[in-house]
Amino acid sequence: MRRRPPQAKIAQRVIPHDLRPVALRDELIELGDLFRAYQQRTEPDLALLADLQERKARAFTTWADVTCEGALRWEARRAEQAAAATRLQHQQRTGTLTGGIADNDGPAVARLLTVPAQWEHALSVLAYVADHTPLPGPEARLLVLMLTLRTAHTGTGNLIGQDLTALGLTDPQDLVDKLTSCGWLTLPGTTEGLLASRPENPTPITVPSLVPHEDQAGPFTFGKKMRPKLSGWAQKFISDKKLRKAKATAATRLLALTLATQTDASGRLGPGGQGIDLHALAAWVPVDSGELQHLVDQLTAADWLTDAALTDTHLTGQLTERVLPLTCPLRREAQQPSG
Structure with a gap:
């Protein structure tokens, strides 16, 4: 035979x-x-x-x-x-990285995420969430992003009510209910119980799509030590005092987080500091073009963005010095303007 x-x-x-x-x-x-x-x-x-x-x-x-x-x-x-x-x-x-990540004339910045590999990991989470958020709109995108960062390594994590109420969501209970109803999120109890939970008694949560299987690795390449660093980085955007004082919406906070990954070393927006294409930006921050100006105005009022200009095709501007430590600069090869 x-x-x-x-x-x-x-x-x-x-x-x-x-x-x-x-x-x-x-x-x-x-x-x-x-x-x-x-x-x-x-x-x-x-x-x-x-x-x-x-x-x-x-x-x-x-x-x-x-x-x-x-x-x-x-x-x-x-x-x-x-x-x-x-x-x-x-x-x-x-040692071949020198001059390859950012412009050498940019200011020396002590960044929260210190090395380019960590910047790539942050960008990979944003890209994954952009493709896998089960509900429409910027509020759902921001909530899914934060829950993904809490559970990215094992598919499980802990959450308290303040984690949700701090996001600037219009109706956090309704949004969590929708995520559990569609099966994206699993809770051991009710949404009301999650919202009432405190640090001394957090609620365990599970995101089934992030639970690794024996025959298939999870969607991210970083390890368990990297996950809390990325989660802490994103939390800085949520807890920023000036954003909270300006009563920034969830969409504004999502835009702030996204812009931090789309700058050159000096904080200028877009590849080569030439601005961000609005079609590309809409893939990251799902809002109507008419709403974008309001979000930009909120970031400007919160001393997050300066010299901002919104055209029919691009958003240009400069992140302020106080938020440069949160930036994840684009690689030089990604910074060259097209054409």
Whole structure:
């Protein structure tokens, strides 16, 4: 009896023997072999690993295009994020990062998130939440972001009522009820109990989609020590005294958080300080263009943003010196203006 040849695999996925085009199948098989060979290395080679992750991202994107399987596209995005983080780690270790992250004429800033790899992790959470918030609107986006940061490593975490009431939500109870009704969030009791919970008796929460499974890693590449750093970073936006004094809405706080990840080293908005495209900004902060001016005005009043100008296509401006420690500057290659 003829024995079947072993199944070709990559990232625990079986590569179908009839996958076409053949060149794609050959690339996936080769990548699977290369990743397994890398795992056998006695010394890491971060430049090689970043190259492999970039090849995997391209191959999985093509695979997703061929099969229309959404999970493959998400795996491709994860590979892109892993490649970027690994590349930055390699540059930090080899000293080739100097001048590559930000403009050298920017002020020296002691940032809360200190290294580019942490900035990439913060951006990866924002991107994930933008794609996976189950409800529309900026209030739901901000709440899902904060809950994701609380539960990102294991899918579980603790919450108290003040965590919700501090977000500037119009109706936090209704929003939590909707998240539990659609299955995105699981509570051991009622929403009323969650809102009433205090630090000495927090409520355990679960986000099922973030619970890792044996055969599949979670959506984020950072570890358990990184999660509270990212959560603490985001909490700074929520608890900022001037934002609270200005009675900033949840949408304004979401915009503030987003802008902090879309600057150059000196705090100028957008790639190369040339401003942020409004279509791109709408993907991060889901508000109507007519509402955006009000949010910008709130940030200006709260001494968060200065020299802001809103056109039909871009938002330009400068984050104030007091909030520069919260920024996660764009990489130089992402800062070059198009054209």
